[in-house]
Amino acid sequence: MDLLSSLEASGFATWMRESNSIWGYPMILTMHTVGLALLVGANTVLDLRLLGFAERLPLDELSRAFRIMWIGFWINAISGAALFVADATTRGTSRLFIGKLFLVLFGVVVILVIRRQVFGATPGRPRIGMTAKVLAATSLAVWVAAITAGRLMAYVYAS
Amino acid sequence: MAHALDLAAVWIKQSGIGAPMTGLPWLWPMCETLHFVGLALLIGVAGLFDLRMLGFFRRVSLASVMDMRPWAALGLGINLITGVMFFVGAPDQYIHNVAWWAKVTFILIAGLNILAFELSPRTKALVERVGPGDNTPLRLKFAGGISLFSWFAVLYFGRMLPFIGNAF
Secondary structure, three states, X not given: OHHHHHHHHXXXXXXXXXXXXXXXXXXXXHHHHHHHHXXXXXXXXXXXXXXXXXXXXXXXXXXHHHHHHHHHHHHHHHHHHHHHHHOHHXXXXXXXXXXXXXXXXXXXXXXXXXXXXXXXXXXXXXXXXXXXXXXXXHHHHHHHHHHHHXXXXXXXXXX | OHHHHHHHHHHXXXXXOOHHHHHOOOHHHHHHHHHHHXXXXXXXXXXXXXXXXXXXXXXXXXXXXXXXXXXXXXXXXXXXXXXXXXXXXXXXXXXXXXXXXXXXHHHHHHHHHHHHHHOOHHHHHHXXXXXXXXXXXXXXXXXXXXXHHHHHHHHHHHHOHHHHOOOO
């Protein structure tokens, strides 16, 4: 637990907690929400298409949504790390937080599997089968669970 | 306007219709969770056709991305309902909050943009004319740009409610 304490005592973590600047905690929290919208939003569009909606939309072209997902992912990995160190001792020992991390990890793995399954095998000729539909439904469910875990963190700590 | 809302806030509190929002410990967090799910749905799906209207993602027809529109409407619907529930649950923390007024202003701008789009047969005809590879007319670029900017502004001021103002 020493590592968590020293992270939390660092200059950056102290600034995150104590600065009254709108560019500190509030802006980083906002970036975390922007990243969520990009990652989960772009992924949702792809999932809905795989589930059979908007079938006039050529699936091949949706491979460009992955770039938006990765931008969202990295915004949230960085802003998430900053939010983590600000309260490292509480977050690092919270089952809810660790659960959220696993859900995000699971969500990202599902994206990678979808890319491989649907866009990987024969370039330019993606196929939607039962596997793709199950993956898409799983993806939607995992992100709802991850968002739920993230939101609940604001109430369980109540700091 | 603020005065009328003050009166509304008094009425809401006296009627007790918002009491469950603060009385039931699980209801506010549940609505917040739905609000964030709705946010991802709205910005994800609206972002797709807004970008196409702006002229990006040009290899697909505009009509094909517009087929996703009901899902953006679902996200918007979830967020309007949960948003009204927050307001009814604790009206005082919003009426005098600058961030809330900014958020509502951008929701109205986005809403009027949607109405102008949906009610005009001319824009509907324009949508059908934008095929794969086609650039978009200026009228649609404006609509897409206003929508994309407004929804991110709504997200920003929503997230700022506790910091610029003092909402929980």
